[in-house]
Amino acid sequence: MPLMTGDEYVRSLQKIKMRIFLFGEEIDNPVGNPILQPAVNSVKATYDLAQNPEYADLMTATSNLTGEKINRFTHIHQSPDDLVKKVKMQRLLGQKTAACFQRCVGMDSFNSVYSTTYEVDKKYGTHYHDNFVKFATYVQQNDLTVDGAMTDTKGDRSLSPSKQADPDLFLHVVERRPDGIVVRGAKAHQTGILNSHEVIVMPTIAMGPDDKDYAVSFAVPLDTEGLMMIVGRQSCDTRKTEGCQLDLGNSTYGGMEALTVFDNVFVPNDRIFLNGETEFAGMLVERFAGYHRQSYGGCKVGVGDVLIGATALASEYNGVEKASHIKDKLIEMVHLNETLYCCGIACSAEGQPTESGNYLIDLMLANVCKQNVTRFPYEIARLAQDIAGGLMVTLPSEKDMAHPVVGPVIRKYLAGPAKVDVMDRFKIMRLIENLTLGTAAVGYLTESMHGAGSPQAQRIMISRQSNMSAKKAMAKHIAHIKD
Ligand code: SF4
Numbered sequence: 001m002p003l004m005t006g007d008e009y010v011r012s013l014q015k016i017k018m019r020i021f022l023f024g025e026e027i028d029n030p031v032g033n034p035i036l037q038p039a040v041n042s043v044k045a046t047y048d049l050a051q052n053p054e055y056a057d058l059m060t061a062t063s064n065l066t067g068e069k070i071n072r073f074t075h076i077h078q079s080p081d082d083l084v085k086k087v088k089m090q091r092l093l094g095q096k097t098a099a100c101f102q103r104c105v106g107m108d109s110f111n112s113v114y115s116t117t118y119e120v121d122k123k124y125g126t127h128y129h130d131n132f133v134k135f136a137t138y139v140q141q142n143d144l145t146v147d148g149a150m151t152d153t154k155g156d157r158s159l160s161p162s163k164q165a166d167p168d169l170f171l172h173v174v175e176r177r178p179d180g181i182v183v184r185g186a187k188a189h190q191t192g193i194l195n196s197h198e199v200i201v202m203p204t205i206a207m208g209p210d211d212k213d214y215a216v217s218f219a220v221p222l223d224t225e226g227l228m229m230i231v232g233r234q235s236c237d238t239r240k241t242e243g244c245q246l247d248l249g250n251s252t253y254g255g256m257e258a259l260t261v262f263d264n265v266f267v268p269n270d271r272i273f274l275n276g277e278t279e280f281a282g283m284l285v286e287r288f289a290g291y292h293r294q295s296y297g298g299c300k301v302g303v304g305d306v307l308i309g310a311t312a313l314a315s316e317y318n319g320v321e322k323a324s325h326i327k328d329k330l331i332e333m334v335h336l337n338e339t340l341y342c343c344g345i346a347c348s349a350e351g352q353p354t355e356s357g358n359y360l361i362d363l364m365l366a367n368v369c370k371q372n373v374t375r376f377p378y379e380i381a382r383l384a385q386d387i388a389g390g391l392m393v394t395l396p397s398e399k400d401m402a403h404p405v406v407g408p409v410i411r412k413y414l415a416g417p418a419k420v421d422v423m424d425r426f427k428i429m430r431l432i433e434n435l436t437l438g439t440a441a442v443g444y445l446t447e448s449m450h451g452a453g454s455p456q457a458q459r460i461m462i463s464r465q466s467n468m469s470a471k472k473a474m475a476k477h478i479a480h481i482k483d
């Protein structure tokens with residue numbers, strides 16, 4: 001059965017020789033690094049949960065390629081039910097990790113590349129779909145984690161890829177050889193790249209005929225020569241090097257992003273999924289973005305569940321849980337969170353088959369989902385901070401709490417209700433701090449804003465899908481207006 005355990009996953013990751021830069025130093029693997037290990041743990045959870053019979057229905061699926069039981073994170077969606085289960089799985093993972101568990105970008109690129117390559121081959125007689133199916137089968141049979149790399153660094157955003165002063169500001173083909181292509185460029189904010197076995201690269205925007213070299217998609221393993229990752233900082237990240245658990249809020253799980261550089265990377269022919277068919281770049285981008293906008297209706301909701309739970313506990317630990325405005329604010333948080341879930345489920349339930357046979361979410365509803373995600377987690381976080389109170393940001397350090405002189409003073413003066421263990425109160429304050437201001441705020445807030453496309457990208461899609469002329473015709477009909 002092609003399912004790895006979490007421990008096997010970590011061991012498999014350790015074997016990959018990567019080129020990583022972190023705080024000005026070069027390291028070759030994320031495993032065991034105090035800054036990076038929590039992000040490894042989050043991906044590990046996607047393997048551990050798949051081993052648990054309680055979650056088998058959500059965490060696993062039957063492959064349409066091999067007929068075998070596989071981790072759902074490597075699945076090609078075969079029905080609206082698969083799409084719904086994907087969102088439920090992501091909510092579950094968000095609840096279990098309270099962090100970005102990173103493996104979704106690969107799943108979303110899988111499904112968008114699968115359907116797009118089918119349509120490219122149909123038009124041009126190319127073999128990209130065969131290439132991709134071979135690659136996907138390999139990933140499923142070995143239960144690999146795949147990063148999906150879309151976002152180019154983009155340079156001057158008023159210019160197309162081929163018009164940039166530096167041609168490398170969008171990833172592009174620099175050489176075509178009989179056995180493959182050589183590419184150069186960089187992908188920004190690559191979620192989970194260090195914790196992946198493979199990376200699928202896709203174009204970042206719709207392209208015109210001049211951008212032929214930029215309309216490229218392929219997959220390479222993480223130890224490919226010329227690949228380099230520069231890890232991005234997160235707010236409060238160095239707390240992870242202090243050896244204190246409490247100050248972290250969430251000491252087990254986290255997420256990570258890196259600027260990923262492709263410096264003359266060779267891609268063999270059978271790993272190429274798009275190579276110059278510019279008119280299909282937009283389709284690939286639209287589908288990947290749609291799937292990832294659906295994803296946020298699951299993962300952010302799961303993290304939201306943890307934040308709402310933490311806030312309810314904070315109200316009890318502050319002794320204010322009976323106040324009517326507190327109860328009402330908690331209801332508002334739940335309402336906002338479940339609204340996001342409604343969108344995630346709705347765009348999945350309305351999914352339709354593509355020409356290749358896999359299922360695509362309803363793009364309008366997926367974009368509405370993500371548009372709400374750019375707002376509601378911020379309001380949920382605001383209410384959490386409102387209820388938690390100022391202590392969340394003025395609490396002394398764990399080291400002070402352990403100090404023989406000031407430790408007892410802190411416990412005496414920062415105590416809440418007598419029945420509440422003061423250290424439990426501190427733990428919940430730190431968790432709320434982590435989720436709304438610390439390392440996890442990258443995943444819960446900033447990524448809600450910009451991940452899978454910034455708010456304006458969804459508004460463009462909503463406008464494109466809005467079918468305004470049909471709506472005007474309905475209004476004319478009701479108002480008895482003749483054309
Ligand atoms: Fe998955 Fe959410 Fe992280 Fe994207 S932001 S990789 S959907 S957990």
Ligand code: FE
Nearest residue numbers: 191447451452
């Ligand atoms: Fe994301």
